[in-house]
Amino acid sequence: MAEKRIRITRDQVLAAAIGLADTDGIEGLTMRKLGRAIGVEAMSLYHHVANKDRLLDAMTDLVFAEIDLPTDTDWRTCMRTRAYSVRAVMGRHPWALRLVGSRTSPGLATVAHHDAVLGVLRRDGFSVALAAHAFSVLDAFIYGFAVQEQSLPFDTEEPPTELAQEILSQFPTDQFPHLAEMTARYLEDNEYNYAQEFTYGLDLILDGLERALAVGGPTYTPERGARE
Amino acid sequence: MAEKRIRITRDQVLAAAIGLADTDGIEGLTMRKLGRAIGVEAMSLYHHVANKDRLLDAMTDLVFAEIDLPTDTDWRTCMRTRAYSVRAVMGRHPWALRLVGSRTSPGLATVAHHDAVLGVLRRDGFSVALAAHAFSVLDAFIYGFAVQEQSLPFDTEEPPTELAQEILSQFPTDQFPHLAEMTARYLEDNEYNYAQEFTYGLDLILDGLERALAVGGPTYTPERGARE
DNA sequence: CTTGTAAACTTACGTTGTAAGAGTCTGACT
DNA sequence: AGTCAGACTCTTACAACGTAAGTTTACAAG
Numbered sequence: 001m002a003e004k005r006i007r008i009t010r011d012q013v014l015a016a017a018i019g020l021a022d023t024d025g026i027e028g029l030t031m032r033k034l035g036r037a038i039g040v041e042a043m044s045l046y047h048h049v050a051n052k053d054r055l056l057d058a059m060t061d062l063v064f065a066e067i068d069l070p071t072d073t074d075w076r077t078c079m080r081t082r083a084y085s086v087r088a089v090m091g092r093h094p095w096a097l098r099l100v101g102s103r104t105s106p107g108l109a110t111v112a113h114h115d116a117v118l119g120v121l122r123r124d125g126f127s128v129a130l131a132a133h134a135f136s137v138l139d140a141f142i143y144g145f146a147v148q149e150q151s152l153p154f155d156t157e158e159p160p161t162e163l164a165q166e167i168l169s170q171f172p173t174d175q176f177p178h179l180a181e182m183t184a185r186y187l188e189d190n191e192y193n194y195a196q197e198f199t200y201g202l203d204l205i206l207d208g209l210e211r212a213l214a215v216g217g218p219t220y221t222p223e224r225g226a227r228e
Numbered sequence: 229m230a231e232k233r234i235r236i237t238r239d240q241v242l243a244a245a246i247g248l249a250d251t252d253g254i255e256g257l258t259m260r261k262l263g264r265a266i267g268v269e270a271m272s273l274y275h276h277v278a279n280k281d282r283l284l285d286a287m288t289d290l291v292f293a294e295i296d297l298p299t300d301t302d303w304r305t306c307m308r309t310r311a312y313s314v315r316a317v318m319g320r321h322p323w324a325l326r327l328v329g330s331r332t333s334p335g336l337a338t339v340a341h342h343d344a345v346l347g348v349l350r351r352d353g354f355s356v357a358l359a360a361h362a363f364s365v366l367d368a369f370i371y372g373f374a375v376q377e378q379s380l381p382f383d384t385e386e387p388p389t390e391l392a393q394e395i396l397s398q399f400p401t402d403q404f405p406h407l408a409e410m411t412a413r414y415l416e417d418n419e420y421n422y423a424q425e426f427t428y429g430l431d432l433i434l435d436g437l438e439r440a441l442a443v444g445g446p447t448y449t450p451e452r453g454a455r456e
Numbered sequence: 457c458t459t460g461t462a463a464a465c466t467t468a469c470g471t472t473g474t475a476a477g478a479g480t481c482t483g484a485c486t
Numbered sequence: 487a488g489t490c491a492g493a494c495t496c497t498t499a500c501a502a503c504g505t506a507a508g509t510t511t512a513c514a515a516g
Contacts, residue, residue, distance in 0.1 A: 133432075272464050274505075
């Protein structure tokens with residue numbers, strides 16, 4: 001009768017939690033389901049995780065650890081690959097986007113990641129202030145874009161389908177002429193996909209930063225911010 | 229014995245829901261508490277709102293209606309005041325930020341707002357494609373910044389306090405040198421507040437758009453995007 | 457006064473996170 | 487080999503949640 005009891009580890013719990021959130025969404029992640037997924041009762045999880053909130057914190061940190069950040073090239077390509085990596089990771093774990101917004105205490109991988117980003121900028125001649133500026137704009141844009149993209153009713157990688165058209169044209173055309181004009185243009189252009197807006201915005205910001213860097217200069221490092 | 233029954237309206241429900249979310253946070257908003265707040269049983273709310281999800285949708289739309297969007301000036305100041313207004317509104321209703329990310333079907337005020345933004349851009353010479361670009365970058369940045377700002381552990385309007393210092397220096401200085409350097413700089417500069425990063429990023433983006441607009445020109449309107 | 461209907465209330469169910477405590481396995485030390 | 491402590495799992499239980507189903511109330515029209 002003595003059914004061998006299963007022993008689990010913290011890493012197992014986290015991995016299973018992420019997997020469950022990936023397939024069922026974050027609202028589908030319950031302690032009981034998570035326990036069942038690894039063959040254990042819900043309460044057993046609490047020996048590896050303080051509570052559900054801490055579990056979510058740990059999951060968020062693991063997601064950050066997935067982000068690719070090369071440090072062996074110039075800052076611009078570093079930031080670029082990071083941006084694309086963030087977007088890819090958030091695509092894999094859509095729930096993580098909403099978590100990042102609600103967690104207040106960052107994990108170790110998160111902090112390490114941010115430190116590395118700053119490190120690249122500083123190394124390539126950004127003053128402390130300009131590095132702060134750069135980090136702010138880039139992060140805000142990348143994060144904001146990912147959220148925006150996810151709340152769209154269609155797949156952003158593919159050109160718009162008939163289905164998308166139906167969804168998009170559900171609001172009255174004459175009442176919102178500019179929106180109508182824009183969606184019409186989207187639909188007629190088969191090459192268009194929303195994802196290219198990411199590239200556009202990112203390059204716009206990187207251009208701006210490059211200009212700001214040129215003004216401050218890589219050798220002359222002002223004590224205070226590049227502006228004012 | 230006949231305690232007079234209270235009659236409520238949909239608007240009352242929504243207003244109370246927003247008030248409750250403002251004070252208790254979105255997770256503190258429950259149907260029972262909401263009912264109690266307006267002197268009614270929880271189930272009575274369902275005569276004015278289909279379910280909690282719809283309630284949240286309606287709340288989100290009301291928040292969008294609060295955003296100030298002047299249309300009687302040039303696009304740049306329009307976008308600027310809009311940006312500041314979004315930030316202010318999201319400061320008043322922190323929960324709305326997370327809702328926007330999870331709602332997929334926008335309300336009427338939301339759609340109208342977006343249409344008005346596009347209208348301003350088109351009026352001032354943006355091609356359809358460039359207007360789409362502008363809208364994407366700006367919205368992503370504004371939204372992303374607001375989220376970023378909220379997940380920071382300190383008040384972004386005030387210069388850093390002792391408390392903030394304690395929080396910020398909780399991670400090992402030697403392990404994350406660049407982060408340490410940056411927070412050190414923050415703390416020594418009494419004028420600094422994180423809010424100015426919003427201005428910096430916004431201006432950087434607006435500058436970029438202005439340049440793109442100048443290239444395309446207000447008269448010559450290319451069929452396809454300004455880039456490629 | 458009757459009666460129809462909109463809107464309130466009551467009760468109930470399944471699901472959630474997790475507190476409390478009891479049971480069981482394992483590995484270290486005699 | 488024996489045992490004992492500590493780490494881990496399981497059982498039971500509870501309060502709070504969203505909401506389905508059905509009942510009661512009160513006002514407005516005839």
